Amino acid sequence: MAKPIYVLNGPNLNLLGSREPEVYGKGTLDDLRQRCERKAKALGLKVDFRQSNHEGELVAWIQEARTDAAGLIVNAGAFTHTSIAMLDALLACPVPAVEVHLSNIFTREPFRHRSYISKAAEGVICGFGALGYELAIEALAATISPGKAG
Incomplete structure (x- = not known):
């Protein structure tokens, strides 16, 4: 079976739909997961959708992706602006990533x-x-399987 695209979501994204909907929208994290799964399926791909409020867990998932994922989509939330640990893990990960x-x-x-x-x-x-x-799924589809992007 083909490796999935890991979709990794950082802190507070579990609050989507209720946290600042004027900034982040009214959709929930589960709504987002469903959209990703539909898009991936349409492109013949699978996603492994995850969320954590813990930096170390996100780093461990990026390390896991080195061997278990075809690509990464990362919304690191607030860790985007602070996490050298996530940067180091991504730099050590040979699969393509989209922020x-x-x-x-x-x-x-x-x-x-x-x-x-x-x-x-x-x-x-x-x-x-x-x-x-x-859009990130389409970009990764084109990167990992040229000709699959919609």
């Missing part, structure tokens, strides 16, 4: 303008809400 953010981090508070993990990403998608995850 995703629901909001446009460059139109928000200045501390959000810096991403530590971008250096390890093939690309960054921000500001398109849940659609950004679907």
